[in-house]
Each structure stands twice: as C-alpha cells, then as structure tokens.
Amino acid sequence: MNTELSGILISFAITLLIAIPLGKYLARMFAGEKVWTDFMKPIENLIYKLSGISPSQPMNWKQFLKAMITINSLWLVYGFFMLMFQDKLPLNPDGNPGMTADLAFNSIISFVANTNLQHYSGESGATYLIQHFIFMFLQFTSAATGIACAVAVFKALRDKTTNDVGNFWVYLVRSVTRLLLPLSIVLALILAFNGTPASYAGKDQFISMQGDTVNVSRGPAAQFIAIKHLGTNGGGWFGANSAHPLENPNYTTNIAEIVAQMLVPIAMVLAFGYFTRRKKMGWVIFGVMTIGMLMLMIPTIFSELGGNPAIAKMGVSQSTGAMEGKEVRVGPMATAYWSTLTTIVSTGSVNGMHDSTMPLTGLWQMLGMMINAFFGGCGVGVLNYLIYIIIAVFISGLMVGRTPEFLGHKVEAREVKIAALITLLSPFLILAGTALASYVFTNYGAANWAVKPSAWLNNPSYHGFSEMLYENTSSNANNGSGFEGLGDNNIFWNVSTGIIILLGRFLPIIGPVAIAGLLAQKKYIPESAGTLRTDTVTFGIMTFAVILVLNALSYFPALVLGPIAEHFTMLK
C-alpha cells in the first residue's frame, strides 16, 4: 500500500485506540469515581490548600461562571502587561523587543481564548519567559477552562433536578493534573527524543557548507509543542508552526502531534455519553461528527493530491500533489489530513501553509471552522454541538407538535433564545468582520498603520478576499490558523480579531452552561412513549441536517466570493 495512505490510516487508528478508553476514563474521573490517577490526590489537595479553595463546595451555574470569568479576566490583565514589557523581564536570551499595545491586546486574548492566532512570529516576537509563563501557561489553563465548562454541562444534564453544576476549581485543576499534564509529559519526551529542542539555550550560529553565516532560533520548544496540540491551542514556538523541522522533525512526530490534537476532543464526546449514562447518545454524536469530518477530509485529500493545475500546465509533474507550502517529510496527504483536523478541532496548528493550498481545500478548511462542532476544541466542541442539539430539539418539537424536551427537561423559550443567539453570533462576527475589513481595504488603502491596508493581502483577487474571510473565521472559531500571507500585525487586525476572538470564545461557553444550568433546575420528566428520543440515529441525522442548513445559509455567499470563485477561475 502507498506509504502516505497507510500513514494517515495508522494515525487515525492510534487516535481511536487512545481516545475511546480516554473518554471512559474522563467520565469516571470527573464524576469522582475511583480511577488509577487517584495518586494525584495529595498534589491536588496541596494546590487547593495553597489557593484557599474548598474543593467540596457546590456551585450553581452562576457561581460557576463567575469563577470562570474572574480567573480568565485576571489572566487577560496580567498577561497584557507582561507582553508589553517582556523586553525588560528575564529569560530573553535573543533580546526580543516588547510588544506594542495592540499586538499585546490581540496576543493575550488569543491565548486566553485557546485560539493562538499569532500576529507575532515565535522566533523574534516573544521571549522564553513569555512563551512559557504566559503562552504555555494559558495553553494548559484555557484548555482546562473549556473542559471544566463542558463537565459542568455534563453534570447538569445528568442529574435529575439540581442547582449544583460542580466546582469550577476542581474541574479546572483535575483537567490539568489528570489529563493535560501527564499527556504533555509523554508527548514532550517523544518530541525531545526525536530532535525538538528542549533546553533554554538561546540562538546558535554556524557557517554553512556554502559559507553562509546562519543564525538558528532554538529554545525549550518541546514542552510548548506538546500542550499546544493536546490542548487544541495550536500556537507555534516558531513562526512556521509544525511545518518547522524543529517543531515536527519527522513522520513519527507528525503522527504523534496529529493524534494528540484529536484525543481530548474525541474523548470528551464519548465522556459526555458515559458521564450522563447515555452511552448510546455519545456514540451517535461521535458518528455524526466522524461523518462530518470525513465529508470535509476526503475532498481535501483529493484536492491536494491532484496538485496545482497551473503548474501541471507548465509541464511539471504533479504526481506527488501540490507542494507549495508543504514539507517533503510530511507529504501532501498527511498535510491535507492535518489541515482538516486542525480546522475542525480548533487547534489551528499547521504542518503546511494553508494560504498556499488549493482553493477547494481552503473552502473545506473554512467550512470546518464555521461549523466548529465536528469534535471541536477542548470541551468547547461538545458545547457548540449542544447548541445545535437544542435547535434540533426545538425544530423537531415543532414538527411533531409537542413541547420539546431534552434529557428529561422541558426546553422552553429562554433556552431556545440563548441557543438561537449563540447560533447567530458566529455568522455575525465572521461576516461583519470580513465586510469591515473589505471596506477598509477598498476605501482606506493608504491609512497610516503598521501595514497599510492596500498592502494587507499577499495574493490578488478572490484569494485575497479569502485571506480576510479566513482570518475572521479562524478568530471566531478560536482556531488560530491563518492564511498567513495576510499582513495582520497592525492596529486594525489586532483590535478587530481580538474582539471577535473574545466574543467568539466566551459567549458560546456561557450560553450552553446557562442552558444546562437552567434545564437542571426544572422538574424532571421521566421518559415516556411520547418523548422525542435524542439518542437515536434519526435524531443524529436531524442534528446533522440542522448543522448543514444553518451553515450553508450563513456562509455560502461569502464562500462563493472567495474559494469557490478562485476554483472556477483556475479551471479555465
């Protein structure tokens, strides 16, 4: 068999082999049942003690969200000042300068929000102190925040009638000590032993064989790259992200990194089923998400393997696929596979440059981020899917003429309103952001910013529009990848995407937690023959249809102006 095809098949097989037991484990662990990682208890108790937290204290959904918002706000403020004054702080062997206020604003939001959209370049834009104490710290804690909120929703939906959604601090700490940290240690060691630097040594210099003087950026990268994938963060240590040979030295590490970013998103879906004692529902959701994933992935792979027809016309063989922006050791198939997964699970790390992929590949990448619920980011993927479920329950209820119910609780106007608002938020942020950017580009091309709007785009025509659409989509989805040709380090993009990331992160977390909290307070209605069952294949298809219809209606026009138009011009 073709070694590239076997490569992605083995990647997926390993993913499932680890993710399925991990899902069961997460359900038991967060439910407080006995698990093998209970040996961490003394360490956790020490953390609670030092932090003045009482782990047994119950929280209602409002108290839970208050704790979540307080600590995230703290990180925003403290991180912002650290970034601005990084040049004056220690651990800066390469002498990198401080960030401008707008760049610091964008970067700190981006990392607090699990997005990792990077308008700076890793080699020269951030010191080792910032990379570890702010960015890596947030890669752990932002993922843990998402997971904690998802677990609160699980608990609210499991219990018959309750005010208690669980203790935020406990979920947060346990996500770190019993999931993210142990897995990060394993992955960081795999990377370090395959050649990724892990020491604190600064830049190196050597004379190449042709006599050029070459400076080499290094640093403790393995630690960072591990959690960047496990926490679906995606921010690279180096500018080129996981396309960089030191971030992703060989095909083995490529498999390790792609497996790592899928683990928690898949495990959380299954954990939902196990935790709420509705195993079947977990598997139905898993099935819907897998089918959605394949529908995006298979055309992406064909689109990249087909190569660039414009280069084929010059007589150069495209038998190895489109290679612009790709690495030889990874190859086009694993790059296509990665590009689908990184866009659906909101990691946003890349092992090849998305800006240079074929137009239809760009279409699938953007669509994956627009839907943002085929597995999705750590914890938040399930929450996004829950919103689609509420809409599907509501529509199904209307179709059969009954009060909609979900897991034994009536879904009423308030819950549906929240779900509808969250659903409308994404298209609003993405499309308004892109419209504003296009307006500034066409009308204020000469504005005196760090990058003049007329010089934003790295590519002309439809592809240039795609660069702006992609940036906004990625921000709203908290993905963080980009069509990186876009000149985005200037006040317009730093501020506009900063705001989009912030809203696109916290409202879709607050919404589902509120819905679950409200549902849990209602009287429990036992299932009867007349109940709309939400764990059936039929309901899975219904949810899938809701996802397709909502997203097609929202985004089709914008996608036509970008990737689809570019595709047809290339056919000429």
Add this chain to the structure above:
Amino acid sequence: MKTLVQSIRLTLVLTALLCVIYPVFISFASKMAKGKGNGETITVNGKVVGYALLGQKFDKPQYFWSRPSAVGYNAAGSAGSNKGPSNPDYLKEVSNRIDTLLKYNPGIKRSDIPADMVTASGSGLDPDISPAGAIIQINRIAAVRKLDEQKVAALVKEHTEKPMFGPAKVNVLKLNVALDELK
C-alpha cells in the same frame, strides 16, 4: 473579592507547576537525547556545518540543491511563501525556477522535475528533497565534479530514506557532506 484572591493564588500555584517544574523536568530529560536538547548538529572535521533537521541554502552547481525557500533558509525567521495557487506573480516565479533547473541540469525534461523542486516549503527550512529531486541533479553533479555518474547515483540511492509510513525523502545536507567525501 474572595474569588479574585483564589484566582490569583491558583494562578501562582499552577505557574509553579506548569511553567517551572514541568518544562525544567523535560529540559533535564532531553539531555539524554541526541543533541542534548539543543538540536542535533552535523560536524565535518570538527566544525559544525549545520543542523541535521534544518535545511540550508545549496545553490552552487557542485552541490545537490535544496528546495526553494521563501525566507532564504533563515533559521531565525521561518516562513512559507503564502502564495495562493492562482497568483500570477507566483506562477511566473515557478516558471522561472523550472527554467533555471532546465538550464543547470542538461539532459532533463520538464516532466522529470518533481513539484517539490519548484515550490517553496512551508517552513522555508525543509531539510529534504524528494528522491526524484535528487535524481535530476545527478548528471550535473557528476559533470561538475568529474565523477562517475554511477557513483553519484549510488550515493543518492544510499541516502534515500523510505520510511514505513510517509513519503520517501533525501536529506540534502547529509547527502552533500557525503558527496564532499566521495573520491
């Protein structure tokens, strides 16, 4: 207020765990890896000539060329070209690269040229080329260095890695080091 104090204290505790204990432990463990956690270097006659994993610029006729790089193999500023597939300027650049290859490698046809030799890599630091990318350069190398073609071809074959998973590749730096040693 109580929540804020808890947040500050938890942030400090987690910082100690995640930003000091974890990375220092990994850094310490990496001392046992090749390159001692600093990146593996390649040495010729006691002098470091490069990093095993980092591509470098090779454009002189006597060496096997690396792939095109958008950043001129700047290992302190990696990046791809980010050129879109339909960009006319980009396609012109590709066309020029094809002409350059045809000029310096007499005897090869357009259809012999693999895509990776005329496109810039994602990192700008790709250490590898495809086996076909090395094969089209054998003629030139043999002529410039006045070596037997068979010998150069054998060297390329020896340096072609065919892993169980993933594409076949040739590490350009290692190949060129071996080429310099070839008599």
